[in-house]
Amino acid sequence: MQPWSACQVGDHVDTVDTPSLILMLDAFERNLDRLMQASQGLRVRPHAKSHKCPDVAKHQVAKGAVGICCQKLSEAACFAQAGIQDILITNQIVGPKKLKHLRALAEQVNLGVLVDHPAQIAALASLMSGAKQALDVYIEVEVGGMRCGVGIEAVVPMAMAIVAATDQGLRFAGLHCYHGRAQHFRQAKERSEAIEQATGVVRQAVEQLNQVGIDVPCVTGAGTGTFWHERDSGLYNEIQAGSYAFMDRDYGENIADASDVIFENALFIKTSVMSTPRGGVAIVDAGLKASSVDSGMPATFNQPGWRYLKASDEHGVIELTSGTEATLGQSILLVPGHCDPTMNLYDEIICIKDDHVHAIWPISARGALL
Numbered sequence: 001m002q003p004w005s006a007c008q009v010g011d012h013v014d015t016v017d018t019p020s021l022i023l024m025l026d027a028f029e030r031n032l033d034r035l036m037q038a039s040q041g042l043r044v045r046p047h048a049k050s051h052k053c054p055d056v057a058k059h060q061v062a063k064g065a066v067g068i069c070c071q072k073l074s075e076a077a078c079f080a081q082a083g084i085q086d087i088l089i090t091n092q093i094v095g096p097k098k099l100k101h102l103r104a105l106a107e108q109v110n111l112g113v114l115v116d117h118p119a120q121i122a123a124l125a126s127l128m129s130g131a132k133q134a135l136d137v138y139i140e141v142e143v144g145g146m147r148c149g150v151g152i153e154a155v156v157p158m159a160m161a162i163v164a165a166t167d168q169g170l171r172f173a174g175l176h177c178y179h180g181r182a183q184h185f186r187q188a189k190e191r192s193e194a195i196e197q198a199t200g201v202v203r204q205a206v207e208q209l210n211q212v213g214i215d216v217p218c219v220t221g222a223g224t225g226t227f228w229h230e231r232d233s234g235l236y237n238e239i240q241a242g243s244y245a246f247m248d249r250d251y252g253e254n255i256a257d258a259s260d261v262i263f264e265n266a267l268f269i270k271t272s273v274m275s276t277p278r279g280g281v282a283i284v285d286a287g288l289k290a291s292s293v294d295s296g297m298p299a300t301f302n303q304p305g306w307r308y309l310k311a312s313d314e315h316g317v318i319e320l321t322s323g324t325e326a327t328l329g330q331s332i333l334l335v336p337g338h339c340d341p342t343m344n345l346y347d348e349i350i351c352i353k354d355d356h357v358h359a360i361w362p363i364s365a366r367g368a369l370l
Contacts, residue, residue: 007350011357018272018331019286021346023361025353027266028245032063035244038261042231045069045088045220047242050340052365053349054082056245069240070365073098073105078365080109088112088136088220090176090240092120092148098370099127102135112136114176116150121161121170128169136173137162138220141205143198145180155205159214172214177202178221178240184250184295185225188257195229202235225254228261248339250295267349268301268333269342271316273326282318282326286334287311292341298334308334 006017016022036044046060049071057068057079067086070076076087086109093102093113105111106128115121115137128135139158142149150158155175162172182194206216220238222230230236243251246267256262271286288311291298298316300306305324309317316334320326336342343349344366351359 002347005360007357007360009357009359013270013352013355013357014331016270016350016357018270019284019290020270021343021349022268022270022333023246023349023351024266024268025351025358027264028351029059031245031247031263031266032060034261034263035239035241036064038228038231039239040231042236043218043238045086045238045240046245047071047090047223047240048079048365049075050242050343051245051349051363052078052343052368053361053363054079054084054365055359055361056349057082057084060245066238067110069242072368072370073101074368074370075365076111077101077105078368080105082364084109086110088138090114090178092116092140094120094123099123103127103131106131106135107133110136112138112173114138114140114148115158115162116140116148116154118158118161121158121165125165125168125170131169134166134169134171137170138173138176138218140176141201143177143179143201143221144182144194145178147180149176152201152204152208156208156212156214159209160212163214172217174216174218174220175202175205176221177205177219177236178223179226180223183223183225184254186253186255188255188260191226191254192229195226195233199230199233199235202233206235224263225251228259243339246339247335248295248342249297249299249335249337252299252335265301265335267336267339267342269298269336270331271334273318273328273330273332276326276328280320280322282306282320284316284318284332285314287315288313289345290316291334291336292338292345294341295338298336301333301335303332306332 047069140149224241224244271284275283305321309319
């Protein structure tokens, strides 16, 4: 925790101390509305790993989201404590300690998890036997993400194992089919072709399940950079976009075509110039501890002639083009390279409306890695 606050509600944005994480509420609200409109009736279950903030999740649910996704069990617990009642953990849960907490959480909210191995199904069946409320179990299918997930040959036997464990507290909820890599393919055609291949796998999986009499209640997994393709496939009925609420520099580098749904930058890092050591260079107070750089450096926002060149722990080096000057104490906004891990660096997000601090939301699931 900080020894003092960067601001108070009612302060002008110019007086907010730096570095600070800033959310422009009007752009944020427009992004939420845009996704709901573009979903065209599909269920929306935003991914909360992007924000780790219960207040953001509550706004998403108020706009019509059916619930949220989380990536970690402890992350899900934070949102459950905040009153979110429908949570899908888009990950496999293994190990006795985690399973114990999973059982407890499943008695509080409508909870779902993923599986990609028969041993996980057996462990969940043993865990949930006698539970008052069933656990939703989704099979994660490998559709190109190259992470977790089973091949098409394993889908039917795994679904049959889940169905067979219905009396032990499991409910076959459907298929999780997320192509994470495709979200960041730069060319629109690349993204379209990747999702076309993914939906081919999904179609085959659904057909095989239907052939053995197993209905597929839900196909979920569409992300911010491609969801309109999954939406139009006729196979997916749930969207899992997360970054859409904020956007970041990495998503901004995707080249769009006419079919793409465009969102606005709503999340920023406010930073200040603390040194002008030589011509053509300014040093700001937002470095590695203020912005994730796993997807590249942050970008300066509406600041022509300024380029964020490199970062060290507490310093950001700004390259200034010829004729551009920086002054000590001057504040600028940065667009994070990757919004998800950047959110995990802060205790709170400062919400701005009409150039003033409208609210300060705690990032309660920050550091929830268990």
